[in-house]
Amino acid sequence: MAGRMKRIWADPNREGRKTGRAGARYCSRCGNSVRKFRILKSVNLCELCVKELEAKRDGKFSCRGCGKVAPQEIREHHGYCSQCICPACGRPDPAGVRKTGMCSNCASVIGDFCRVCGKEAAAQVRKNRGLCNECQKKLS
Numbered sequence: 001m002a003g004r005m006k007r008i009w010a011d012p013n014r015e016g017r018k019t020g021r022a023g024a025r026y027c028s029r030c031g032n033s034v035r036k037f038r039i040l041k042s043v044n045l046c047e048l049c050v051k052e053l054e055a056k057r058d059g060k061f062s063c064r065g066c067g068k069v070a071p072q073e074i075r076e077h078h079g080y081c082s083q084c085i086c087p088a089c090g091r092p093d094p095a096g097v098r099k100t101g102m103c104s105n106c107a108s109v110i111g112d113f114c115r116v117c118g119k120e121a122a123a124q125v126r127k128n129r130g131l132c133n134e135c136q137k138k139l140s
Contacts, residue, residue, distance in 0.1 A: 009047070010039040043071055065094030 010025050012035055025034040027046035032039075037046040043061075045053070054067035059079030062069050066084055073081045077092070084094040086103035093103035099118030100107045107113040112122040114132040116139075121132045128136045 008041055010034045010041050012036065012038065040069065043069065045069065063094075065092060 025039050025041075025044065026032065027037070027039055027049055028044040029049045030046060032046040032048065037048060039046050040050055045061075050069050053062040053069055056062060057064050057067050059074065061071050061074065063074060063081040063084055064079045066081065068081045068083070070081050076082075077085050080092040080094070084092055084097055086093055086097055086106055088102045088106045091103050091105070093105070096102065096104035096107060100113045100120075102110075107118075108115075112120050112125060114121060114125055114135055115130040116135040117132065119132045119134075124132045124136075131139065
């Protein structure tokens with residue numbers, strides 16, 4: 001059997017009934033205790049605050065692009081998580097990075113990626129003015 005999966009949430013059914021550090025865990029934003037709601041261990045936020053921050057996408061606690069709650073990454077990348085930053089140039093482009101693995105500017109400079117689906121097909125893209133064969137058929 002492989003190793004156990006690490007729990008990222010402090011669960012009220014497991015940890016809230018104990019005494020000591022595990023039983024006295026509080027949300028750093030609103031003050032809810034682990035006895036009422038699950039708390040995200042890495043940042044000490046209750047699940048209500050996590051849902052609210054994911055919806056806000058404020059750039060302080062949650063990523064402006066995808067809503068991921070990761071304050072350390074957000075500070076390092078000025079409001080975006082590492083998954084929304086282009087690995088080539090370092091600019092934020094959440095949609096482009098998820099589609100091609102780099103921002104749309106870098107993908108257009110390289111010129112091997114389809115503008116619609118992000119598939120890497122150099123010859124097809126050159127032939128069809130930026131589209132792969134499948135996207136060309138769909139648009140025609």
